Amino acid sequence: GAGVSQTPSNKVTEKGKYVELRCDPISGHTALYWYRQSLGQGPEFLIYFQGTGAADDSGLPNDRFFAVRPEGSVSTLKIQRTERGDSAVYLCASSRGGVRTGELFFGEGSRLTVL
Amino acid sequence: GENVEQHPSTLSVQEGDSAVIKCTYSDSASNYFPWYKQELGKGPQLIIDIRSNVGEKKDQRIAVTLNKTAKHFSLHITETQPEDSAVYFCAASPTGTASKLTFGTGTRLQVTL
Numbered sequence: 138g139a140g141v142s143q144t145p146s147n148k149v150t151e152k153g154k155y156v157e158l159r160c161d162p163i164s165g166h167t168a169l170y171w172y173r174q175s176l177g178q179g180p181e182f183l184i185y186f187q188g189t190g191a192a193d194d195s196g197l198p199n200d201r202f203f204a205v206r207p208e209g210s211v212s213t214l215k216i217q218r219t220e221r222g223d224s225a226v227y228l229c230a231s232s233r234g235g236v237r238t239g240e241l242f243f244g245e246g247s248r249l250t251v252l
Numbered sequence: 253g254e255n256v257e258q259h260p261s262t263l264s265v266q267e268g269d270s271a272v273i274k275c276t277y278s279d280s281a282s283n284y285f286p287w288y289k290q291e292l293g294k295g296p297q298l299i300i301d302i303r304s305n306v307g308e309k310k311d312q313r314i315a316v317t318l319n320k321t322a323k324h325f326s327l328h329i330t331e332t333q334p335e336d337s338a339v340y341f342c343a344a345s346p347t348g349t350a351s352k353l354t355f356g357t358g359t360r361l362q363v364t365l
Contacts, residue, residue, distance in 0.1 A: 141295070168351070170351075177357070177358070178357055178358070179256075179258075179341045179343070179355030179356050179357050179358050180296065180341070180353075180355050181355070182352050182353060182354070185351050185352060192351070193351065193352055195352075196352075228295055228296075230295070232350060239286075239298075239301060239349070239350060240286075240298045240301075240350065241296075241298065241350045241353070243295025243296050243297070244295050245293065245294055245295050246295055
């Protein structure tokens with residue numbers, strides 16, 4: 138498809154479990170972003186990749202959260218020892234990158250529910 | 253860090269009327285201000301953006317104004333249509349790009365017939 142693809146669209150897990158969320162960016166987009174959106178709130182920045190490297194991971198809430206983008210395309214957000222407070226929609230976005238990066242193209246998100 | 257406040261949280265207008273959403277930001281270094289529209293079950297979509305070297309920008313029925321001195325910016329939608337109904341988010345970034353956006357809490361706009 139032409140847009141950002143995120144899988145799974147919904148994930149229900151139990152407290153303490155490990156979760157992986159996947160993002161397929163738009164082909165050719167060098168920049169990739171993860172945001173988290175809680176109910177009734179705006180997206181909250183987590184991490185930004187330029188190519189394979191994390192250019193800014195200052196939004197990751199703690200060391201239970203980790204993200205990779207090994208080949209500069211697909212990215213995986215990994216959450217260890219999930220907690221109920223991790224429940225949210227995890228949004229991935231991509232952009233063309235470059236000095237004056239403008240529009241972010243968001244996927245539809247992965248809704249994570251931690252019971 | 254940056255803090256973006258947005259109001260109102262909900263806004264109901266009649267079709268054809270104008271809608272205005274306002275945001276304030278705290279970091280004087282912020283220089284890029286996009287507005288995103290989010291429909292139910294979808295990701296946010298950019299509708300317009302403005303950089304700090306410009307005071308106003310217009311695209312058909314949508315316009316954004318920026319007052320750097322007061323640290324606030326606004327979205328104006330004229331001749332509203334039912335398809336404008338959605339949640340709108342303002343955002344700010346100090347990098348001049350969309351690389352690290354701080355979003356407001358959103359405004360749910362309802363356009364009634």
